[in-house]
Amino acid sequence: xxxxxxxxxxxxxxxxxxxxxxxxxxxxxxxxxxxxxxxxxxxxxxxxxxxxxxxxxxxxxxxxxxxxxxxxxxxxxxxxxxxxxxxxxxxxxxxxxxxxxxxxxxxxxxxxxxxxxxxxxxxxxxxxxxxxxxxxxxxxxxxx
Amino acid sequence: xxxxxxxxxxxxxxxxxxxxxxxxxxxxxxxxxxxxxxxxxxxxxxxxxxxxxxxxxxxxxxxxxxxxxxxxxxxxxxxxxxxxxxxxxxxxxxxxxxxxxxxxxxxxxxxxxxxxxxxxxxxxxxxxxxxxxxxxxxxxxxxx
Amino acid sequence: xxxxxxxxxxxxxxxxxxxxxxxxxxxxxxxxxxxxxxxxxxxxxxxxxxxxxxxxxxxxxxxxxxxxxxxxxxxxxxxxxxxxxxxxxxxxxxxxxxxxxxxxxxxxxxxxxxxxxxxxxxxxxxxxxxxxxxxxxxxxxxxx
Amino acid sequence: xxxxxxxxxxxxxxxxxxxxxxxxxxxxxxxxxxxxxxxxxxxxxxxxxxxxxxxxxxxxxxxxxxxxxxxxxxxxxxxxxxxxxxxxxxxxxxxxxxxxxxxxxxxxxxxxxxxxxxxxxxxxxxxxxxxxxxxxxxxxxxxx
Numbered sequence: 001x002x003x004x005x006x007x008x009x010x011x012x013x014x015x016x017x018x019x020x021x022x023x024x025x026x027x028x029x030x031x032x033x034x035x036x037x038x039x040x041x042x043x044x045x046x047x048x049x050x051x052x053x054x055x056x057x058x059x060x061x062x063x064x065x066x067x068x069x070x071x072x073x074x075x076x077x078x079x080x081x082x083x084x085x086x087x088x089x090x091x092x093x094x095x096x097x098x099x100x101x102x103x104x105x106x107x108x109x110x111x112x113x114x115x116x117x118x119x120x121x122x123x124x125x126x127x128x129x130x131x132x133x134x135x136x137x138x139x140x141x142x143x144x
Numbered sequence: 145x146x147x148x149x150x151x152x153x154x155x156x157x158x159x160x161x162x163x164x165x166x167x168x169x170x171x172x173x174x175x176x177x178x179x180x181x182x183x184x185x186x187x188x189x190x191x192x193x194x195x196x197x198x199x200x201x202x203x204x205x206x207x208x209x210x211x212x213x214x215x216x217x218x219x220x221x222x223x224x225x226x227x228x229x230x231x232x233x234x235x236x237x238x239x240x241x242x243x244x245x246x247x248x249x250x251x252x253x254x255x256x257x258x259x260x261x262x263x264x265x266x267x268x269x270x271x272x273x274x275x276x277x278x279x280x281x282x283x284x285x286x287x288x
Numbered sequence: 289x290x291x292x293x294x295x296x297x298x299x300x301x302x303x304x305x306x307x308x309x310x311x312x313x314x315x316x317x318x319x320x321x322x323x324x325x326x327x328x329x330x331x332x333x334x335x336x337x338x339x340x341x342x343x344x345x346x347x348x349x350x351x352x353x354x355x356x357x358x359x360x361x362x363x364x365x366x367x368x369x370x371x372x373x374x375x376x377x378x379x380x381x382x383x384x385x386x387x388x389x390x391x392x393x394x395x396x397x398x399x400x401x402x403x404x405x406x407x408x409x410x411x412x413x414x415x416x417x418x419x420x421x422x423x424x425x426x427x428x429x430x431x432x
Numbered sequence: 433x434x435x436x437x438x439x440x441x442x443x444x445x446x447x448x449x450x451x452x453x454x455x456x457x458x459x460x461x462x463x464x465x466x467x468x469x470x471x472x473x474x475x476x477x478x479x480x481x482x483x484x485x486x487x488x489x490x491x492x493x494x495x496x497x498x499x500x501x502x503x504x505x506x507x508x509x510x511x512x513x514x515x516x517x518x519x520x521x522x523x524x525x526x527x528x529x530x531x532x533x534x535x536x537x538x539x540x541x542x543x544x545x546x547x548x549x550x551x552x553x554x555x556x557x558x559x560x561x562x563x564x565x566x567x568x569x570x571x572x573x574x575x576x
Contacts, residue, residue: 013337015327016346017172017320019165021218021485022552023341026161027493028467031460032305039303049301049363053311053453058304060500061459067495071555074165075337120454123503157481159471160490161464165341166408167485171349172323175316176449183447193445193507197309197455202448205315207355212348215411219481264310267359305460307453309506314449362453 005139007083008041011101014076024071030109031066034096037080038113041094045084046129047117057126060118062091066111077101078108086139087132090125091116149283151227152185155245158220168215174253175210178240181224182257185238189228190273191261201270204262206235210255221245222252230283231276234269235260293427295371296329299389302364312359318397319354322384325368326401329382333372334417335405345414348406350379354399365389366396374427375420378413379404437571439515440473443533446508456503462541463498466528469512470545473526477516478561479549489558492550494523498543509533510540518571519564522557523548 010033018029039049042059052058072078082096091114098109117126133140154177162173183193186203196202216222226240235258242253261270277284298321306317327337330347340346360366370384379402386397405414421428442465450461471481474491484490504510514528523546530541549558565572 013324015320015324015337016164016166017170017323020160021163021165021167022160022488022490022492022550023165024552024555027496028161028460028463031463032303035305035460036301036303049303053362056454058454060454063497063499064459065495065497068493074341118454120456123456157468159464159468159481161467166344166346166348166406168408168411171352172316172319175319176447179316179449180445180447193447197506200310202310204310205356207353208315209351209353211351218485262310264312267312304452304454305458308448309451309453309455310448311453316449 005084005086005136006041006044007081008037008044009082010037010040010080012036012078012080014072014074014078016074019074024073025076027066027068030068030098030111031064033078033080033098034066034082034109034111034113037082037096038094038115041082041084046131056120058118058120059115061113062116063114064111065113066109068109070106070108072098072100072108079104084136084139085112086141087128087136088140088142089127092128092132149228149230149280150185150188151225152181152188153226154181154184154224156180156222156224158216158218158222160218163218168217169220171210171212174212174242174255175208177222177224177242178210178226178253178255178257181226181240182238182259185226185228190275200264202262202264203259205257206260207258208255209257210253212253214250214252216242216244216252223248228280228283229256230285231272231280232284232286233271236272236276293372293374293424294329294332295369296325296332297370298325298328298368300324300366300368302360302362302366304362307362312361313364315354315356318356318386318399319352321366321368321386322354322370322397322399322401325370325384326382326403329370329372334419344408346406346408347403349401350404351402352399353401354397356397358394358396360386360388360396367392372424372427373400374429375416375424376428376430377415380416380420437516437518437568438473438476439513440469440476441514442469442472442512444468444510444512446504446506446510448506451506456505457508459498459500462500462530462543463496465510465512465530466498466514466541466543466545469514469528470526470547473514473516478563488552490550490552491547493545494548495546496543497545498541500541502538502540504530504532504540511536516568516571517544518573519560519568520572520574521559524560524564
């Protein structure tokens with residue numbers, strides 16, 4: 001992951017509703033874990049969750065790439081690490097990793113997501129905050 | 145279930161995401177099956193799903209009672225039967241049953257839900273359609 | 289809630305995936321919050337999550353009663369409080385409440401659940417730990 | 433999508449639990465729709481859902497790539513089309529598209545997933561059915 005931008009770390013404990021009868025965490029459940037981390041990361045970047053319902057300006061996922069490397073199981077303590085990779089005027093890319101709390105060298109999941117800021121209910125793309133270019137100049141990729 | 149009001153029947157096939165590592169359907173998944181049946185029942189009662197986003201008038205669950213009698217498992221074909229039990233001016237009760245398609249006498253789930261019609265975003269309770277008293281007079285319980 | 293038995297308190301922050309287009313938390317999402325609290329409560333009572341996959345002895349919900357009193361919305365900080373109410377030889381009842389972190393007097397959700405301990409894959413009910421009668425004699429109701 | 437292999441078509445109607453407070457379908461919900469289509473496709477390919485619980489031989493997602501092009505909303509009737517793209521000895525790739533029933537030319541979602549056949553509980557990769565090379569020789573890519 002790109003170390004130069006803002007990063008976040010969240011923790012999860014695997015519950016029954018995260019698993020399926022294969023005995024391991026269902027592939028969709030990891031995307032909830034990642035959404036929680038991504039939402040906290042967006043908060044760091046100035047997109048406060050409590051304000052979104054009022055402004056109707058939402059970060060919207062436009063693409064997800066996720067690799068399932070090793071399975072987690074019931075009761076596992078997971079760590080999700082995420083960060084801003086780069087951005088252009090209207091879109092930004094984040095990267096996430098999930099590992100067991102006690103074996104950080106052993107990645108279970110790697111994921112990248114592209115997001116756009118969208119003004120609802122029109123569904124119109126909005127410009128990303130101009131502060132980002134000032135605060136993270138090395139992450140700005142105009143044609144990215 | 146009260147046979148005198150409108151009823152609905154929907155079908156589901158149990159997917160991986162419905163199960164947990166106990167090897168059977170997770171208790172929360174049945175509530176999605178019931179919501180699908182309830183939404184179709186509401187459609188029969190004049191609450192069209194496609195109109196709700198525009199009117200912002202939503203049927204909202206205020207109470208659920210659900211009994212888990214027997215488990216369903218991966219690939220099972222389930223039938224959900226539901227009906228309107230009774231209503232007053234602002235609330236209505238529905239009952240639901242779930243059984244395997246091939247053994248209708250063998251109930252897996254029984255459930256009752258109370259709903260109110262709510263005008264969002266104010267969250268203000270609204271009166272149920274006046275037609276209901278004309279169409280289902282035997283289901284009207286003013287103090288229910 | 290019965291104050292004499294063991295209790296648990298967990299916290300949640302409402303995410304996008306917890307809400308629906310009515311603008312508030314979806315009724316099913318609260319049951320995940322309650323499951324997390326219930327799982328931690330079961331841990332206090334000697335049912336460790338990490339052991340269950342090995343022993344295949346699972347606490348299984350046999351009935352849920354839940355009242356939706358007031359809605360929560362995006363970004364709300366919720367507190368879930370739960371406790372053991374009473375038990376007999378094979379079943380136990382828990383009660384849960386959910387409130388906003390800053391207004392504990394204002395209940396959003398109240399819920400009661402009955403659980404049985406089940407040996408999978410046979411699906412055979414098992415006796416509850418005998419220690420419970422020693423540790424919580426006032427919660428034992430043989431005919432409950 | 434590769435038209436030469438087996439394909440599947442399933443239908444969905446967007447329910448409340450599929451949406452979030454942005455007013456449109458939540459990004460994670462589409463992955464349930466795709467799982468349903470993928471499971472039916474796997475059935476066509478000889479992996480019967482009802483047998484998996486017994487054999488403990490499961491198709492497991494190892495990678496998902498999904499593009500969110502246009503949003504769906506409450507009550508929309510969706511069509512999911514999917515097909516086998518290619519396979520090697522242990523992995524296979526599927527492609528999926530989602531569109532509104534009435535506007536098939538207008539894609540909402542495109543998705544590709546890589547799957548492996550895994551013998552649980554060991555988590556050991558298994559060979560794909562040898563019949564696939566006979567039945568779909570043009571989809572076999574030994575180094576894919």
